[in-house]
Amino acid sequence: MKIIIVGGGAAGFFAAIHAASKGREVYILEKSPKLLSKVKISGGGRCNVTHRLMPNSQLVKNYPRGEKFLKKAFTHFSIPDTWTWFESRGVKFKTESDGRVFPQSDSSQSIIDALMRASEDAGVKIKTRQAVESIKEENGKYILAVSGSEITADKLIVASGGSPSSSGYSFLSNLNHKINPPIPSLFTFNTPGNPIRELMGLSVPQAHIRLAGTKLSYQGPLLITHWGVSGPAVLKLSAFGAKWLFDQHYRAEAIINWDVDMSEQGWEAIIRGFKEKHPARKVRNYPLNELPNRLWEFLISESGIDSETDFGNLSKKQINRLVQNLFCFILNIEGKTTFKEEFVTSGGIDLKEVNPHTMESIYHPNIFFAGEVLDLDGITGGFNFQAAWTTGYLAGKSTH
CATH class of the missing domain: 3.50.50.60 (FAD/NAD(P)-binding domain)
Structure with missing residues (x-):
């Protein structure tokens, strides 16, 4: 035999x-x-x-x-x-x-x-x-x-x-x-030209990422790289979304909540609470909810907040933008990179x-x-x- x-x-x-x-x-x-x-x-x-x-x-x-x-x-x-x-x-x-x-x-x-x-x-x-x-x-x-x-x-x-x-x-x-x-299946999301890539090497322990227009989402560690975003949350989402992303020619919007434990209302409450207690403190110097410093500075910049702005001088519009970028940061995906070790x-x-x-x-x-x-x-x-x-x-x- x-x-x-x-x-x-x-x-x-x-x-x-x-x-x-x-x-x-x-x-x-x-x-x-x-x-x-x-x-x-x-x-x-x-x-x-x-x-x-x-x-x-x-x-x-x-x-x-x-x-x-x-x-x-x-x-x-x-x-x-x-x-x-x-x-x-x-x-x-x-x-x-x-x-x-x-x-x-x-x-x-x-x-x-x-x-x-x-x-x-x-x-x-x-x-x-x-x-x-x-x-x-x-x-x-x-x-x-x-x-x-x-x-x-x-x-x-x-x-x-x-x-x-x-x-x-x-x-x-x-x-x-x-x-x-x-x-x-199992690939990272490329974001060519997006300034977020300047944060390469930065990781967030528990982020939530979903693909706009779908029910596809995943949460877990997220890593920012020189080509876009990676880490377990992205790789796992790419596996479940493999067919959908293929059909979209890997052009899509990813929506990120940088802390899975925070709701939209939660982010707003923590910002307004800090504003009331510490109006004289500069926004850039006090990352809320233990977000990495570089990510916090990036998000306040994306929200149109000057680096010298105090919490007390934050306008309602600026707070709303910051909440949006914390809870549902929109990232345009334009391509992928195969995760070589786990091909x-x-x-x-x-x-x-x-x-x-x-x-x-x-x-x-x-x-x-x-x-x-x-x-x-x-x-x-x-x-x-x-x-x-x-x-x-x-x-x-x-x-x-």
Whole structure:
């Protein structure tokens, strides 16, 4: 029994490890010279393996695409199973304040070593620089055209990852699966020419950002960069708004409340209260609600307030403008920048054509899919890796 896994990433390795038992011949074919490259660089080289323990009903809410599909898949392998598998192989985890889970070593090499050792122990054979050009079914077997030669498999697991363009899925064309066009997910918002970029490097711990004209919003840390805005709040919003923003050609208005705990009325009350108590104090010298100094100075300037103005001399119009910029600052988005370390695409094999309990194709017996080749994706925080472990586990186990 020969089982071939296309792709040497997280899902591919996990599938191979769980497929290799009872004397099966299992091969990983990776088109590049590198293995587990995304595992290596993710989380700044630390590898955000999964997220803190939570019920599956809550876990699935972190997937803009694939929620219903993964709800079924997670009943077989979920966050606790990921912890158990890696910790049983000597990898200790730690949970950070935002829920992200990393190896205690703070090195992705710990995860790579565990996967490499497990695959070696299972007898998995690994071949790099093996680009699969096409797949065809013949007499119940699958024939792969690979770098000028042919390889025959009894069972096949496709874990080739996402692709920035539809051409990346062309090797699957003979299988007649519906492939939803890939579009970027997880990216930062560009604001060329906007003076806010002068605040590059400044971060706000809990901002709320929404896309004007939609119900799409997210809250969390926000970072101002030399090209626009980034940080978890923006990246997560980009994932949920990926299709809408794509359709808008990445031209939109973002509306920011710089403190999620403050309402419009709350901002006005705090400004008027400070004005009554300290009328002689200069506005620029007293950032309210612990806003960063540079952000406060920027917002009072945007509100038409002179740097020498005292609180006592603030006009009703100036207060209204300042409240607007604090509660609903309007930022014009003109383009995006892919978040390189967490490169994710939405799109891929349509989930309606895959069994969520086994990862098997509904059209082709003994072909399975795992990881980002499927049309599912999560927000930042370890959710994409959790989907890779789950779908890889199911694909591998289902070959038995």
